[in-house]
Amino acid sequence: MRLSKIFTIVWITLALCCCACKDNLFDFDIHHIEADGEWGIPVFNGTISVDKLLQNLDSTSNVQVGEDGTVIFVIENEMENVVLLKDVLKIENKEFNSQDVINIPPVTEFDITQVMQFSLNTDEYTLKTCNIKSALFILDFSINDGELAYTADLTSNQILDADYNPLSIHFSNTQQHHVIDLSNYEIWPNILGNIQFTAHVVSPAAAGLSQISYNCHVTIQDFSIHSIVGKFQAISHELNTTTDINFDFDQLHLENVNLRNAKASIFVRNSICRVDGTINQLYLSGANGAYYPLIQSVLNFSIPVSPDQYTHVVDANIPALPYNSDYDSLGIHCQLTVNPDGFDAGDISLNENSGLDLKLKAELPANLSIKNAVYKDTIDNGLYQQLNSPIIQSIELLTLRIAYTNLLPFDLIPQIDFLNSSTGEVFHLNLNNFQIHGCYNGIPYQQQPIYIDIHDTDAQQVANSDKMILYFKLTTDDNTVEIKDSQYIQANIGAKVKYSNINL
């Protein structure tokens, strides 16, 4: 009993203590943190070379490096079949007629030879052989105007089918007209260049006649060839074509930029025969009437036969080229002479695929002067969500420490804007006219550390922006510079954050 009383007293005491504890002791509603401090963090310490910068430019152009290290922008476009054999070599329709009265022996079968022949040759070409892709061969053959009963087989050893059988056509007094499809036939003119027919006539009724008359009319039309061997006269052909180019960069806006010592080169893959040519015009053109001639005078060139690979045929040197992002096509106008040696070149073998493929290559060395170029990139403000946090809002001062050694031959003036997409409001961050000075005349520009203070009010503006727009204005400061892959900027960037009293 005594023990239970003591326990009761103990519990009452504990209960009183617990009641006393109800003193808002754990009534936490913390919305203020007192913490003053300063953190310094090395953010970047590295080298950014020209090579790396160029890799970030989103362009269709390739970048090459010359033997001396100069960066060269290369625009290259291929145009296949700018000239095809069928465009320069046309075999005309042919029509041939042979009629005569000939003496015949008193037999029922006889041949008519050496009188029915014709030639496909013209002043422009002399065929040695020809594989016909398609052609229509129209023949009319009659004896005594069909008044005599007969059969006649016309045969030519100069026209062979795919199995090398001579063409043979059967006529009679009731079948005097044939249209033959000569597709895939070959023509092998005889030594005189002629195609000759022999007519084997069977006519019992002719046995009593000493003479007959015959009439043979031949037409070849719609001629196209698989291949051909022969001699040709020189053929003139005009080429006038353009190709699309992309002379623009997605993120780099260039104005008042002059390129020096550019070069346009022409390469040709030629499966016809030797071709000579003259470039009358080589130019850049584009929207808004943009036009810039790349040559000041005509360029002559000769294209050897090179059916399997492109052959460099001519260069056009362009001493100065003002950059204009409106340029979107490269045009060429030239006069071609196919087989300029004519018949003197001897027999030439051609086929239906023979033609010219053209490759235009523009090499634009980064030998330039820049008055105004702006690299622009818009990225998400990665701190947007965090910047709304009380901890970031407690920042009193953000100090950027920047030191660099610049071997890039241009000045860079950075600018950072913060954009609120929903309101369109743009906050321009004050970087105190910070400028990265370029390296001219081979003397690296070394910058002692400079400090850029960004105050808390700026941080608040930043906090309300979801996008960050980076600008880098580039100039060469009245210098013409060469940009080489070995050039770089070595930068050391640190950030120091001073904060106090966080209000949650």
Added chain:
Amino acid sequence: MKKTLLFLSILIACMTLAAQDGITLHFMRLNPYSQYSSPSAFLPYNGHIGIPGVSNVNVALTNNSIHYKTLFGQSSDGTINTLKLNTFADQLSKNGNMLNTNIGLNIIDFGFRVKKLYFSFSYRIRMDEYLNFNRDLFVLPVHGNMYYANQGIPAEPKLNLSMNAYQEISLGIQAEITDRIYIGVRPKILFGLAHARTTSANATIYTNPEDYSMSVNYDLDANLSCIIPYTINVDTNGKMNFNFSPKDFLNNWQNAFKNVGAAIDLGFTYRINEMFGVSASVLDLGFIHWTTNNYRLQSSIADGGTYYNDGSFMFDGLSYEDIERISNDPDAFGQEILKYFPLTPTRSKSFTRMLSGRFLVEGYCNVGKYHRFSALFQGRIVDKQFLPSFTVAWNGTFLRIFDLCVNYTIAKRSYTNLGLGIGLNLGVFHIYAATDNILGFFNSGNPVRSLMNARNANIQAGIVFDWGKLQETKIGVLKHHKKNNPAD
């Protein structure tokens, strides 16, 4: 003069270092558990037996650095609205910040006298935890690295943790050798329950004030042991996962008795005369051999690549390539960085750890039959640290019913420790409560708030049955005086 100098030296030592553990009970002469800190102390009983679980509950907290009032601020309506990290970090001492916990719970205990010998047996559960950290551990995150860089010094956060939880089975023997000399010995068998100890846990972070480049060095080496099966693994993000399997413990209950240790408490009392005496004790002189589920956690800077330099993590900024890699795959880059800070948990072999031993040296002066004034110097050795304190106390035993004690203890950064102990002995029934810092319960309005602001808070209380009231033998008269002896 020499005594004065010695006293002042001890006092200064206590002001520069720290101590803990309940000491008030030590001075309460009627309390059978005073022998825990003084094995040679005379107990005026023929025997005692504790009520299981409530006979002696001891909870002590030494916290000289993390206080409610320095961490939190109130608004006018009483709401806790401010987290005062500046105040908190600035008030920390350079090296001597402690958060120590000592818990003891008697499960079974009893004692009895056989002539001049007093035997006592106890089975206790004990937990001693010592956490020590330096100022930099919190000043660095609060005030930042430039706080150090601007002074041209590195930040060197450091902490030491030592924790032992164990079962203690002890047999105490107190003997009167002569009427002037008492000795006491308490051999113990220990069975470890859990252990955690850092051999090293420190870092050095130097920030160059010019370019903010940082050099980081750190070393972590810790041993863990627990009777409950568990595993530790580190995932690819560097996060360490503990997976305990309490169910497996049921199948391996024998683990509770596998971490065997031994310890001893020794005590010596010399009565100069009826009025003055001195005593000395050495407590918890022993060890535990930890064998179950041992892990060793190790970590230090490793050669992870670019940022490794002669044993340090040297970070002077991201390179262009790093930024590209971060853009492409932030996680992969994060894992690359983690290679510099490998955390390796490995199963370790059994190991032996000493307990945190303690010694006490006391001088006392009896004034009349009921009053005793004492001065006590005690020190505890935790790893390589020596934690002393100094206490002066008065103990009054009135009518052999009341056992009162008032004392004052000074320790490092803890100067307001006014102890109070009260015991009520009603026949065989004995109830008591004691604390080393009664002000700790009232210094801030209400007890709980006060405790959270106290640098030293402890309470030791319980209910015990004791019988056979005795008095110490008078010097020169080798005879025990029985209770109610008219000569007394």
